[in-house]
Amino acid sequence: MFTEAIEKILTDLCTPALVRAVENGDRATALWSALENGGFLELLTPEVADGAGLTLESLFPIFLAFGRHALPLPVAQSIAARALMRDCPHAPPNGMLTLAGAAFRQADDGLCVPRLAYGTLADFALVNLQGELLLLDCSQARREPDGVHGSQCATLYWPQDAGGVSLGGKGQEARLFNAAIHAASIAGAMEKVLGMTLEYCNDRTQFGKAIGKFQAVQHQLSVMAEQVAASRIAAELAFAGDRPVPDLIPAAIAKARTSMAVPQVTAIAHALFGAIGVTEELDLQLFTRRLHQWRVSEGSETWWNNIVGQALLEKPKVTASEFVRTVTQSQTA
Template sequence: MNELLEPFDRMLEALVTPAAVRAVEGGASAVVMWRELAASGFLDALVDEQDGGAGLSLADVQPLIAAVGARAVPLPVGETMVARALLARAGVAIPQGPIVLATSAVSGQIVPCAQVAEHVLVDTGSGLVLTGIGDLSPVATGVYHALAARLVWTGPPVGLALPRPAQGLRPIAAVLRAALISGAAARLTDMAARYANERVQFGKPIGRQQALQQSLAVMAEDMIAVRIASQLGCAGGLDVGATVAAVAKSTASAIAARVANTAHAVHGAIGISEEYDLQLLSRRMHEWRAADGSEGYWNTVLGGARLADPAGTVDWVRAQVPV
């Protein structure tokens, strides 16, 4: 998929600079950035060809969503791709603005990028409802420069209704978060390795220290593990099962904390400074870790599914998580 990923990543590199990310986090409008993304056509990658899209699978766009994570894009790109595909499949008119996913009908849930969204696709438990972001009273979380918001409502969300995927929105959102984490993990691993080779202390690069080399090796292993988990989660398309989502998100959420911690340990004090780009990624990784179920939530789902099936573990894994 290099022929798809390369132009997408080049566009993000030019459009979503660290300065642009900081500006949006500081309250600047993201309208121009969104218009460029929409004009590229990539937002309709998952929409069927007969509906005017590219007809790609979730597995096909996994590298694109990972690239969004690697660039700390301050907009719900993957969420909008999924929402537009579900709306087109249902024959519902697709709005032009950014769309976020509220994966349950419970009021008060925290949704990433809700502060820069125009619409919300809400899973009510029996169907999906597309509603305006203003109708759900978004409240900032108070986390420094976070674009997530707590969505609050008193009655059932009102808006355009469409069919609900068999397992709902949460498994889909979970594998999206895993893909975002995989991209950010790859970027942080590269940043940490480069810094370790450039930072000289006591006459030699700190990357020559055996203890630090061990930390970087484990970091690289985690980065590959979350990439594989994300790919497995996306392999089945938009009909994501709970077990597959549990494998992808529990792995990604656990690794997100370890990779972020190692990256900051390698960089030392400079890593937390506002001027340095590391914190743009590590802050998001912790946000994505908790969004749509942390590793604790998905480990419970995974354990429950395993205990409910009398099959042997190897056979069960092969059946539930096809490669």
């Protein structure tokens, strides 16, 4: 029910034109209001607190849809931030919330959050500062956009006296949730890119027939489809089970596997589209640019593969296949 309602809002309001407008400075007030006023930011909030009380598993197709529509607002992060504040005495603030899995103190004791997702738009940020969960007011920070065309990512600097509200020692949960969110977004966006590429290959003709009929093109499409399917399965694993926050190893596997697929999926898509694929007028670049950005956001595949590898090495008598089965079974039992 929630998925269908959100899909309709995204179809009606989150158009490619809207995505481009946000990239040019628009705050997409109508889209944000539709999702906020519809109560969709409280999907993980318990029913006793007037929320929907959804499980992570039920939330996965919604986060997948956010990626499939290239949603340019921190809606997924806002949903997760409210869930992370579930046991805190402080009520979640109004406005756009985003998550950051890493922050550090500077020499002048100011706070820096590098490459904050939706840092150009967010009103507040829930950040992990060496295990401590901090709620920060983004209006008090200096924002430096990352310089990538159309990106809503920015590095934020808070002065020493900015303070922030400490919400306890759940900072690592912010990183895990954000990694899982990015994995779902990548999986959803790659599904869209695959669909666009298949449609183009069926419509584009060369030598009297659709280019999708050529064996060389079919081979590339099959590789692309394989990567997209594997990424969706990996991302879904991070949201399996009945836990309120994704577990470390499933989230690590999800972020690593989806990030690994990005270079191959985007390269094949642009190769098959040819020169038209890099034009600003074509919607393909709205997704492939985000895929490359989400690949490195909250840690690339190298960082998360190291987490998984260390966990495997700590169990010297367990084979790799047994390790994966154990993780999967623990999440779906």
